[in-house]
Amino acid sequence: MPSDALPDDPLPSWHDGRTKRAILDFIARVTKQGGPDYAPPAERIAVFDNDGTLWAEKPVYFQAQFALDEIARKAKENPALARQEPYRSVLAKDLKALTADNHKGLLQTLAVTHANMTTEEFASRVQDWLKTARHPVTKRPYTEMVYQPQLELLALLGKTGFRTFIVSGGGVEFMRVFADKVYGVPPERVVGSSDVVTFRMGKDGKPELYKTAKVEFVDDGPGKPVGINRFIGRRPILAFGNSDGDLQMLQYVTGGAGPRLGLLVHHTDGAREWAYDRKSPVGKLDKALDEAGARGWTVVDMKQDWKEVFPPAP
């Protein structure tokens, strides 16, 4: 890594220590031409989980909050809806009703907020929501609930010839709305879960893509290496996750020959963020934490390793 191309400290929000050294050493090794661990630029692919790895995921996944807010917005626009399901149960916060009958209510909630519209329509709903929605605890826009140390790492990887991808269980059409602006990751480098989309001619005679309610792909757990193969077609050399949903992705990435770096965010900071791991319903980190030692993955201790968690308010 040519030092003249980078600032003195390219990761200023990371405390000096074992974790930061592991990251900087890895980048230095794979970019050192003629070195034993040199990786040509084509091989420098880094994959990042999103929820809990690049941005927060508490108290609920932000995409789930989008769905709940959409239900409220639609019911406000059309009050008759409030008497129908799933609106009634969502508005009453009746989790028991929503999860009954194999989560029928939650699936209906997803369908009415995420499907039966064009991809452009959906993107504009997400855009509108991101403009006005605020996180219930910090009162900040959700796009400011991203981790400053990770923004620095994404930028550093970009400067050192890596192509960074998001590989997340979140919806691909949801993430693509903000990933470029917030993370510098363009739409074609976002891999996520998806519904079946169909091509059709719109009422105006113009071609359009229509988002149906049928699940096409779940980019989580064993789906992550599958998604990586499908979209990227090459085994990355760096993977960063935070939960058991990233276990197979880390196994796959670090299971290849040559230099590999596996990383996990461990949410240990109950003061500045949230502290959770083995027993959390959201972002459960249990098996992957156990495997980290045996497989040589680097566990980022949020409390110890990060000087800052969120970026300063703009």
Next chain:
Amino acid sequence: MPSDALPDDPLPSWHDGRTKRAILDFIARVTKQGGPDYAPPAERIAVFDNDGTLWAEKPVYFQAQFALDEIARKAKENPALARQEPYRSVLAKDLKALTADNHKGLLQTLAVTHANMTTEEFASRVQDWLKTARHPVTKRPYTEMVYQPQLELLALLGKTGFRTFIVSGGGVEFMRVFADKVYGVPPERVVGSSDVVTFRMGKDGKPELYKTAKVEFVDDGPGKPVGINRFIGRRPILAFGNSDGDLQMLQYVTGGAGPRLGLLVHHTDGAREWAYDRKSPVGKLDKALDEAGARGWTVVDMKQDWKEVFPPAP
């Protein structure tokens, strides 16, 4: 387009004329900063069909030839197979038997040559085949059956800030083996048809991806805009195809706002290549040719527009 960055004639294998001018004008317009048609680099996405657009497709699709050659190779290695289906019918060139019962024999042929192995194993089969197989007419390796004018166009687009993608009905795992070397299109910019791939732990305890015989996605016809949305997540501004399988892709790409370029290769050169269109079972060009006029797509007349068809032997 800064002329000092490009050779005097960036498309030397294209005859001067309306077609070449349409291409060069488009690139000049979308790259002219401050111009009315300027497209920022992020929007400069160009999609290319593969069979019949970037390389030849006669007498049969090259991937189909791969499957037939694999059957022969396997039967040679294990002569007992020659008495079983689909080997017997393939070796006997018994097309009637292969297509009977809803193409059962052809589907079996695909299954035994393309499935039930890891993605790495499949890639190495394709690699071996590309090394030794020769085109039945020209006797050249299949990777030399690419169109020289298109190699020049891909290079020109790369130099003018475009990201080029392949969007083909061919198998994604098949094309990724050679697309980078032959076209300069890396694996993550190849979109194609695919089988379901599953993640598992291999016998050696190492994670692997296993290719099953279950079709996952057919990237043809209306599947092409769907594939573009899934993999690229943004509407390209240039699309190049050669058959009715590209109709919806061209409709979608040229149906967006702002400057758009739709192109079709018309195979008119029976002397240097093959002449076929409306009635060809392979690469049928009929509806898309009819729509080209109404929608302002540029039809490349291979005989008139291309000085060279294939690259010189290396």
